[in-house]
Amino acid sequence: MAQRAIAGDPVARRQFAQRMQCVPGILAARNSRLMPPLGREEIDDVVQDTLVAIWNKLHAYAGQATLESWAYRFCVLELMAAARRRRRSSTEDQETLLREGPAIQDANPFAYEDLHLALEDLSAGTAEVLRMKHFDQLTFEEIGDALGESANTIKSRYYRGLAQIRASFDDTAGDAS
Amino acid sequence: MSSDRESTLERLLSGEIDARGPEGAALLKADPTLKEIYERSLALQSSLNGAGEEQRQTLQQLASDPAAARQSTRVLDRVWQGGGSDPPRVPRGLRLVPLAFAAAAAILAIWILLPEQASEPSTSQWLGNVVEIIEPRGTVDDFGTFAWKPVAHQSAVQYELHVFDPTTDREIVSQVLVDQTAWTPTFGQTQSMGATIRWSLRAVDLRTAEVLAHGSAVATQR
CATH class of the missing domain: 2.60.40.10 (Immunoglobulins)
Structure with missing residues (x-):
């Protein structure tokens, strides 16, 4: 369906647009955890930016995860970017942050921000294995079956991915110190 | 990281070597760097699981709108x-x-x-x-x-x-x-x-x- 939508098939495009109703939903759910949440107009902008990003990257969607799972990461990244822009744009907010620490509600909505960004920096194949393992809860054998590769190859790629994320966190920590 | 250490780390993370068993404990005690990397890898896996759980919960709660x-x-x-x-x-x-x-x-x-x-x-x-x-x-x-x-x-x-x-x-x-x-x-x-x-x-x-x-x-x- 994704490939047919890219090719311009109007029925596939309708189906795709219908499936993408998850985007406003995901963003609304995650936005409700921000303190304060983005306003209606800001979140509308994020919805638009997210849908554009998804459409522009749809050619890379290989169909291993559901379209909604695949779209989720775009929602997370775009919302985090919008929240960061807001924080940067307000000196007052920054001063408040320095005084009171990060603004959080019951759970830190940015808890996995670094992780999502680090996954984006991995090669698409490696990130996919990590996501399938931890987000879709598949075994190495199941991932291998889905990708048409041996479980051992998948396992190697998985551990390589973990090492790369560890290294990227080391670099970040080094830069910060 | 040396390939030996890398291989040992993979065996520990996959559970092939029980980190709390005698062999695992000895390996970690003998190599503090391995121990540190192993612990950070466990924390990373835990974060990945947390991010996955967060995603699954969000998607499950979505209603047709x-x-x-x-x-x-x-x-x-x-x-x-x-x-x-x-x-x-x-x-x-x-x-x-x-x-x-x-x-x-x-x-x-x-x-x-x-x-x-x-x-x-x-x-x-x-x-x-x-x-x-x-x-x-x-x-x-x-x-x-x-x-x-x-x-x-x-x-x-x-x-x-x-x-x-x-x-x-x-x-x-x-x-x-x-x-x-x-x-x-x-x-x-x-x-x-x-x-x-x-x-x-x-x-x-x-x-x-x-x-x-x-x-x-x-x-x-x-």
């Missing part, structure tokens, strides 16, 4: 009509207009449904400029094409098209087009329309959000 579907469709339609490039943002002031427009549409619907108006409203009932509707209007074979005459304007014009069920005033389909004077609904969209529809069209200056003209028609399928 017609308003969200309409919003996605509107944005994607604008992307597709722009050839895949970023769509022009809807100016913020314009976002309040649909509410006002819905109210106006409701008033118009009452007007249309008055017995003496039941056949078809004239677009001349609108104050201001009028978008001339070509089809469908009156009695038609199908709702296969929606067409209108272009509104002359020096810059890009956005046409906002809404199709309503005239008996309930429920919106069935909406579509936003830029500088186009026809729209072909999908098979599914035409199926969702009843025998009679009312549809309205509003032309807006894409840059300034100024409303340039309105049009409206009622059409019945033979």
Whole structure:
């Protein structure tokens, strides 16, 4: 369906647009955890930016995860970017942050921000294995079956991915110190 | 990291070597660097599981939402009509207009449904400029094409098209087009329309959000 939508098939495009109703939903759910949440107009902008990003990257969607799972990461990244822009744009907010620490509600909505960004920096194949393992809860054998590769190859790629994320966190920590 | 250490780390993380068993404990005790990397890897796996859990919970809680579907469709339609490039943002002031427009549409619907108006409203009932509707209007074979005459304007014009069920005033389909004077609904969209529809069209200056003209028609399928 994704490939047919890219090719311009109007029925596939309708189906795709219908499936993408998850985007406003995901963003609304995650936005409700921000303190304060983005306003209606800001979140509308994020919805638009997210849908554009998804459409522009749809050619890379290989169909291993559901379209909604695949779209989720775009929602997370775009919302985090919008929240960061807001924080940067307000000196007052920054001063408040320095005084009171990060603004959080019951759970830190940015808890996995670094992780999502680090996954984006991995090669698409490696990130996919990590996501399938931890987000879709598949075994190495199941991932291998889905990708048409041996479980051992998948396992190697998985551990390589973990090492790369560890290294990227080391670099970040080094830069910060 | 040496390949030996890497291999040992993988065996520890996969559980092939029990980290709490005698062999695992000895390996970790003998190599503090391995121990540190192992512990950080466990923390990383735990974070990945947490992020996965957060994603699954969010997706499970999503309910079907017609308003969200309409919003996605509107944005994607604008992307597709722009050839895949970023769509022009809807100016913020314009976002309040649909509410006002819905109210106006409701008033118009009452007007249309008055017995003496039941056949078809004239677009001349609108104050201001009028978008001339070509089809469908009156009695038609199908709702296969929606067409209108272009509104002359020096810059890009956005046409906002809404199709309503005239008996309930429920919106069935909406579509936003830029500088186009026809729209072909999908098979599914035409199926969702009843025998009679009312549809309205509003032309807006894409840059300034100024409303340039309105049009409206009622059409019945033979």
